[in-house]
Amino acid sequence: MIRFEPRAQPSLLLRIAIPIASALSALLLSLVILALTGTPASRAIGLLLAGAAGSVFALTETLTRATPLILTGLAAAIAFRSRLWNIGAEGQLYAGALAAVAIGSGAIEGPPWLMLPLVCLAGALAGGLLMLGPALLKAKLSVDEVVTTLLLNFVVLLFVQMMLEGPLKDPMGMGWPQSAPIVDEAALPKLVAQMRLHAGLIIALVAALLVAFLQRATVLGFEMRAVGGNASAAAFAGIPVAATLVKTGFLSGALAGLAGAGEVAGLKGYLTSDLSPGFGYAGIVVAMLAALEPLAVIPAAVFIAGIFVGADTMSRSLGVSNYFADLVVALSLLCVLVGSLFLRYRLRRVETA
Amino acid sequence: MSAEGPAFAPVLALRGITKRFGALTANDAVDLTLHGGEIVALLGENGAGKTTLMNILLGHYLADQGEVSVASPEGELRPLPQGSPLAALNAGIGMVHQHFTLAENLTGFENIVLGLEPLFGLARGRRAMRRTVEALMARTGLVVRLDLRVAELGVGERQRIEILKALSRRTRILVLDEPTAVLTPQEAEGLFAALRALAAEGLGIVFISHKLDEVLALSQRLVVLRAGRKVADRPTVGADRALIAQLMVGEEVEVERPAPAQPGPAALELQRVSAGSGRTRLIEATLILRQGEIVGIAGVSGNGQSSLAGLVAGLLGPDSGIMTVLGRQGGASPAERRRDGVGRLAEDRHRDGMVGDMTVAENLVIERRGERPFSHLGLLRPKAIRAAAQDAIASYDIRCPGPDAPLRLLSGGNIQKLLLARALAGAPRLILANQPTRGLDIGATVSVHRRLREAAEAGAAVLLISEDLDELFALSHRIAVIHGGRLTPTADADRLSAAEIGLAMAGEAFSAFGAAA
Numbered sequence A: 001m002i003r004f005e006p007r008a009q010p011s012l013l014l015r016i017a018i019p020i021a022s023a024l025s026a027l028l029l030s031l032v033i034l035a036l037t038g039t040p041a042s043r044a045i046g047l048l049l050a051g052a053a054g055s056v057f058a059l060t061e062t063l064t065r066a067t068p069l070i071l072t073g074l075a076a077a078i079a080f081r082s083r084l085w086n087i088g089a090e091g092q093l094y095a096g097a098l099a100a101v102a103i104g105s106g107a108i109e110g111p112p113w114l115m116l117p118l119v120c121l122a123g124a125l126a127g128g129l130l131m132l133g134p135a136l137l138k139a140k141l142s143v144d145e146v147v148t149t150l151l152l153n154f155v156v157l158l159f160v161q162m163m164l165e166g167p168l169k170d171p172m173g174m175g176w177p178q179s180a181p182i183v184d185e186a187a188l189p190k191l192v193a194q195m196r197l198h199a200g201l202i203i204a205l206v207a208a209l210l211v212a213f214l215q216r217a218t219v220l221g222f223e224m225r226a227v228g229g230n231a232s233a234a235a236f237a238g239i240p241v242a243a244t245l246v247k248t249g250f251l252s253g254a255l256a257g258l259a260g261a262g263e264v265a266g267l268k269g270y271l272t273s274d275l276s277p278g279f280g281y282a283g284i285v286v287a288m289l290a291a292l293e294p295l296a297v298i299p300a301a302v303f304i305a306g307i308f309v310g311a312d313t314m315s316r317s318l319g320v321s322n323y324f325a326d327l328v329v330a331l332s333l334l335c336v337l338v339g340s341l342f343l344r345y346r347l348r349r350v351e352t353a
Numbered sequence B: 001m002s003a004e005g006p007a008f009a010p011v012l013a014l015r016g017i018t019k020r021f022g023a024l025t026a027n028d029a030v031d032l033t034l035h036g037g038e039i040v041a042l043l044g045e046n047g048a049g050k051t052t053l054m055n056i057l058l059g060h061y062l063a064d065q066g067e068v069s070v071a072s073p074e075g076e077l078r079p080l081p082q083g084s085p086l087a088a089l090n091a092g093i094g095m096v097h098q099h100f101t102l103a104e105n106l107t108g109f110e111n112i113v114l115g116l117e118p119l120f121g122l123a124r125g126r127r128a129m130r131r132t133v134e135a136l137m138a139r140t141g142l143v144v145r146l147d148l149r150v151a152e153l154g155v156g157e158r159q160r161i162e163i164l165k166a167l168s169r170r171t172r173i174l175v176l177d178e179p180t181a182v183l184t185p186q187e188a189e190g191l192f193a194a195l196r197a198l199a200a201e202g203l204g205i206v207f208i209s210h211k212l213d214e215v216l217a218l219s220q221r222l223v224v225l226r227a228g229r230k231v232a233d234r235p236t237v238g239a240d241r242a243l244i245a246q247l248m249v250g251e252e253v254e255v256e257r258p259a260p261a262q263p264g265p266a267a268l269e270l271q272r273v274s275a276g277s278g279r280t281r282l283i284e285a286t287l288i289l290r291q292g293e294i295v296g297i298a299g300v301s302g303n304g305q306s307s308l309a310g311l312v313a314g315l316l317g318p319d320s321g322i323m324t325v326l327g328r329q330g331g332a333s334p335a336e337r338r339r340d341g342v343g344r345l346a347e348d349r350h351r352d353g354m355v356g357d358m359t360v361a362e363n364l365v366i367e368r369r370g371e372r373p374f375s376h377l378g379l380l381r382p383k384a385i386r387a388a389a390q391d392a393i394a395s396y397d398i399r400c401p402g403p404d405a406p407l408r409l410l411s412g413g414n415i416q417k418l419l420l421a422r423a424l425a426g427a428p429r430l431i432l433a434n435q436p437t438r439g440l441d442i443g444a445t446v447s448v449h450r451r452l453r454e455a456a457e458a459g460a461a462v463l464l465i466s467e468d469l470d471e472l473f474a475l476s477h478r479i480a481v482i483h484g485g486r487l488t489p490t491a492d493a494d495r496l497s498a499a500e501i502g503l504a505m506a507g508e509a510f511s512a513f514g515a516a517a
Helices: A012-036 A041-053 A056-081 A089-104 A112-141 A145-165 A200-217 A219-229 A231-236 A241-268 A279-289 A297-318 A324-344 B050-057 B085-090 B108-113 B123-140 B155-167 B185-200 B212-218 B241-249 B305-313 B334-340 B349-353 B360-368 B382-395 B412-424 B442-457 B469-475 B498-505
Strands: A002-006 A345-349 B010-021 B024-035 B039-043 B065-071 B077-079 B093-096 B173-177 B204-208 B221-226 B229-235 B266-275 B282-290 B294-298 B320-325 B342-345 B430-434 B461-466 B478-483
Touching: A012 A041, A012 A279, A012 A297, A012 A324, A041 A056, A041 A297, A056 A089, A056 A200, A056 A219, A056 A241, A056 A279, A056 A297, A089 A112, A089 A145, A089 A241, A089 A279, A112 A145, A112 A241, A200 A219, A200 A241, A200 A297, A219 A231, A219 A241, A219 B360, A231 A241, A231 B349, A241 A279, A279 A297, A279 A324, A297 A324, A324 A345, B010 B050, B024 B039, B024 B050, B024 B065, B024 B204, B024 B221, B024 B229, B039 B050, B039 B185, B039 B212, B039 B241, B050 B173, B050 B204, B085 B093, B093 B155, B108 B123, B108 B155, B123 B155, B123 B185, B155 B173, B155 B185, B185 B204, B185 B212, B185 B498, B212 B241, B221 B241, B241 B442, B266 B305, B266 B461, B282 B305, B282 B320, B282 B461, B294 B442, B294 B469, B294 B498, B305 B320, B305 B334, B305 B342, B305 B430, B305 B461, B334 B342, B342 B412, B349 B412, B360 B382, B360 B412, B382 B412, B412 B430, B412 B442, B430 B442, B442 B461, B442 B469, B461 B469, B469 B498, B478 B498
Parallel strands: B039 B204, B039 B221, B093 B173, B173 B204, B294 B461, B294 B478, B342 B430, B430 B461
Antiparallel strands: A002 A345, B010 B024, B010 B065, B065 B077, B221 B229, B266 B282, B266 B320
């Protein structure tokens, strides 16, 4: 018989190995399901890997897809660390994108060097302000933020659609519900010639470093960890719990809003209501895979992005629905949750009488 | 009666139990035999290995070496499959934990039979079970109101339910962990009478307690663990407090009394202050606490202490009345209280004291995180934090793997030492010590008491909230009793007896305090 025993303190090796093993198990399980549909699994995995990382193009595509995922992953990681369950990164992303086009598509004419920072700032501010409501409600009235942030996603998406059909509709857009394009000064430069990879990746990487620094090296980060670790002990020790939650919420929303601004300013150039294929929700999986560690968010986001991009290629060649990527992502979350069990417990074989 | 030896055969034998956690050996080749009808006291400091040993017995942990044998119904010792709580239950081992494990939304009866009912059965067996439980109550004298929800019951009654629950499974071995920690002296006496009656029927009892008087009064045999090893296994007859304390700690422990106080100006003043809500509301409390003195507040948990503590700690403001804390009128935030010079120990260190996933060092400086030298311009200064932690670890003898270890890895006593170090940092002028030694062993208790006494001698005012009479007498210059949210006037500790306080704690007689509260 085998039983679970609690571990005192998991080693660093284990803390790195378990998320990787979880991700690989998710991939393997998905292949089993794929094989059940009669698809040759070895060919499928080959196509998936080639599609995700088999060429410069594939790699840049994966990194392009990872860019918003790093930011939404950080949004979830920073909030979850303080036990603020922000499920609203999707809505905050759209709010950020909306603010970015509102500022950046010609409505404001500033000096060229100012336009890009302004657009990014507007996106972050919009996402942050959107999260202030749920964070305040949680901090002051203990309203469940899972409900408020999740529902706000739908409110924001409908609001975006309304704006795209109305005030923000591109007069030159041939009647499509899309915004006017971002002006050239406000666009994020490309990183590799003729590829879609843009400087948003740099912003995302810097954001990950800054969040890691914030959490480890600043008083605010200390307070955020203490509130997440034990809110009533934090309050007893004189930490302003409500204010810390509100600050955390603002930062989390701002990161997601920045992701939206980056997609508009770096990739699409204009806003449509299908800007994000669920980056906000996938960010939760990224954060869990990364065990809420800001720097680990980067590889986790690249992994999930690779699955998305690789699955696209694979589905085109094999005729498998590209929902396959969602399957892998969902299984990743489940495998990470099982994996975290092994972080806290070890298996021991016992002789039974 | 202990001299005549056990009248029954052995029911339990632990042989050479060894359990290691990493580098720590929690149990080192421990042997323990228990006879039917025998009450064995298991003693030892925190971290001596008592809990680990009991967890192995109950199947929660697997021993690295050694064997547990339990008598079969025919009386012959058979090895117990290890690491199986179910096997332990089926073998007749029952446990009453220090922290109650009752479902508050169920009735007493439902709690007792929980787990005994077949999952897919009709309520057919209920009446029979009811008769069994009632018979058990009559036989043991442990009477409870079976049909009230546990949430409505007091601690004494809850504990009787725990014991009935443990006994309702043909239990032949009963383990009690700190059973009197939350009881009044009178309630504890009732419990002891029931335990003696149970032992007389052949039940083997292992009794874990830090209260040496109880151990001497109740047990027939003493088993003492120190640092994982069994250092004594002897009859209780002939032992006294000093001897037991010495066995546990390994050195002589002296029982101290507070030095006479030279009270200074008032540090805390309450005039008809009410605060809080519900059952823990504090009602029109009046109290003056002066610099340099220790005032003890005696009372059973849940009688308004948490509201009183909340007022001083900064978690609660007064609804009415006049409160002055170190010159500040009315309520204040925890941070303001600390800046004013209030050092605070939380009643429930797990809930309000510690952040288990943060490090020892971080927990030590959590209250001073925003002050120099621990941070500057919003940035933490890890070197200063670490250095302060090293200091505290050394001067408070906090046993831990190091300043960077997560706090949850430490034992209860060492966590409390850390929290005390934190509360006393910066020489506070008023110290709130709320149940400062609950669940601590003698060594840790002595060191906490010494620190509090030293602080008072250095001029701090200490508000000691406790339900441990030994502690109240060992520290307090004056004592008041709190019951039902009402605080009696204080009386000089020298003029009070334990019985008088015990009665007042039970809400029965307040004459010793010169007022009807």
